[in-house]
Amino acid sequence: MGHDAITGGDPPPTGLAAPHDHGGPLWWDPLSHRPAHANPETGPLLGVVGVLVGSNVIANEVLPSWAYIPWNIGVAGALVWVARRWGRTTPRELGLAPDRIRSGLLWGGLAALAVVGTTAVGALLPVTRELFQDDRAAGLSLGGLATYALVEIPFGTVLAEETMFRGVLPAMFRRRFAHRRNWAVRGDLAAATLFGLWHVLPSLDLAASNTALKDLPFGLGVPVAIAGSVAATAVAGLGFTWLRNRSGSLVAPVLLHWAINGSGIVAAWIVQH
Numbered sequence: 001m002g003h004d005a006i007t008g009g010d011p012p013p014t015g016l017a018a019p020h021d022h023g024g025p026l027w028w029d030p031l032s033h034r035p036a037h038a039n040p041e042t043g044p045l046l047g048v049v050g051v052l053v054g055s056n057v058i059a060n061e062v063l064p065s066w067a068y069i070p071w072n073i074g075v076a077g078a079l080v081w082v083a084r085r086w087g088r089t090t091p092r093e094l095g096l097a098p099d100r101i102r103s104g105l106l107w108g109g110l111a112a113l114a115v116v117g118t119t120a121v122g123a124l125l126p127v128t129r130e131l132f133q134d135d136r137a138a139g140l141s142l143g144g145l146a147t148y149a150l151v152e153i154p155f156g157t158v159l160a161e162e163t164m165f166r167g168v169l170p171a172m173f174r175r176r177f178a179h180r181r182n183w184a185v186r187g188d189l190a191a192a193t194l195f196g197l198w199h200v201l202p203s204l205d206l207a208a209s210n211t212a213l214k215d216l217p218f219g220l221g222v223p224v225a226i227a228g229s230v231a232a233t234a235v236a237g238l239g240f241t242w243l244r245n246r247s248g249s250l251v252a253p254v255l256l257h258w259a260i261n262g263s264g265i266v267a268a269w270i271v272q273h
Contacts, residue, residue, distance in 0.1 A: 022034075022182070022183060022184030022185055023181060023182025023183065023184060023185035023186065024182075024184070024185045027246075028184075028185065028188075028242060028245060029184055029188075029242075029245035029246075030245075030246065031245065031246070031248045032184050032245065034178055034183060034184075035093070035174065035175055035178045037088065037178070038175060038176070038177070038178035038179040039087060039088045039172075039175040039176060039178070040176060040179060042176070043086075044082060044083075044086040044087050044172065045087070045172050045173065045176055047082065047086075048079055048082060048083070048087075048168060048169065048172060049194065051075065051078070051079060051082075052075075052079075052164060052194070052198070055071070055072070055075045056198055056201060057201070058071070059071055059072060060201040060202060061201070068152070068156045069151070069152065069155050069156040072156055072157070072159075072160035072161075073155065073156075073159065073160055075160065075164075076159065076160040076163040076164055076168075077163075079163070079164055079168045080094065080096075080163060080167065080168060082168075083167075083168045083171055083172055087168075087171065087172040087175055088175060089168075089171040089172060089175060092248070093171040093174065093175075094167045094168065094171050094250070095166060095167045095171075095244050095248065095249050095250035096167065096249075096250060097248065097249070100247060100248035100249035100251075101249055101251055103247045103248055103249055103252070104247045104248070104249025104250065104251025104252040104254075104255075105249075105251055105252075105255070106247070107243055107246060107247040107252040108243065108247065108249075108251055108252035108253065108254065108255030108256055109255055111243060111252070111255065111256040111259070112255045112256055112258070112259035113259075115256065115259040115260050115263060116259055116263045119260075119263040119264060119267050120263070120267065122267070123267035123268075123270060123271055129271055132264070132267050132268045132271040132272075133268070133271065133272065134265070134268040134272070136265070136268075137265050137268035137269040137271075137272055138268075138269075138272045138273075140269055145265070145266065145269050148265060149262045149265055149266055150262075153258060153261045153262050153265070154254075154258045154262070157257075157261065158254055158257045158258045158261065159254060161195070161198070161257065162240065162244075162250050162253050162254045162257055163250065165191055165192075165194065165195040165198070165237060165240075166191070166237075166240050166241055166244045166250055166253045167244075167250050169187075169190070169191035169194060170187050170188050170191045170241060170244075171187075172187075173186065173187030173188075173190045173191055174186075174187035174188075188238065188241045188245075189238075191237065191241065192234050192235075192237035192238045192241060193234055193237075195233055195234060195236075195237035196229075196230040196231065196232075196233045196234030196235075196237060197230060197234075198233070199229045199230060199233045200226055200229070200230060202229070203225045203226045203228075203229035203230070204222065204225070204226070236260075239256075240253035240256060240257060241253070243256055
C-alpha cells in the first residue's frame, strides 16, 4: 500500500512520469499527482458503473417521488465506500479533503454567481425568454418551487451526481489508468461521457414538457432532446470536472451545478407566472 493510500496526502513521484503528466495542459488539473499505485483491476469499476445504471433506471422509472432523495444519497454514499475500500482511492482523490473546502467555496461561489447572472439576463431578454418555457415549472406553487430549488435539486440531484461523477468515477478511472500516459484526462473523459449517458432517461421528461421541443415536426422532439441532453451534459461534466480539479474540492462543482439547475427552474417559473 503506497504513501497516498495510507495518509490520503499527495504521493511521492513514482518514476513512471512527472507527477503532473496528466495528458492535458497544466491548467486542466494543476493539483494532480499520479497515484503511487495503479489499480488496474476492472471489477470494482465495472461494479460501480453497473450500480449507476441500475440506480438510474430505478430512480427514474420505479421509485415514488418521496424516495428520490434518500435513494440517490444512499447510492452515492455506498459508491464512496466502494471507491475507498476496493478502488483504493483517497479522500483527496475523491475531492473530499477538508483542507480544500475553502478553495471549493471560492471557485464554486464565483462560478455560481456568473451562472445566476447569465440566467437572469436570458430570462429577461425577449429573444431568449421562450427557452425558459417549461411545463414542470408552470405547475409549481411558490412553496413547491422553493422545495424543488432548495431541497430536491441540491440533495436529490446535485449532491449525489457530483459525488458519483466528479468524485467516485474520475478517481477510480484515474487509478485504473495510472500506469499509462494521459492517465487523468482518460479518467475525466470517461466519467464525463457516462455523465452524459446518465441523462438519457431524464431527457424524455424534457421532451414532454418543453414547449420548443414539443413543437418540432415529425416527432423529432424526443431524439433531439436525448442527443442534446447527452451532449450538453457530457460537456457540462467536463466543465464541472475542471472546476473540481482546479479547486481540489467537490464543493465547487456542487455549487455550480446547483446554480445551473436551480436558477433554470426559478427563471422558468418567473417567466410563466
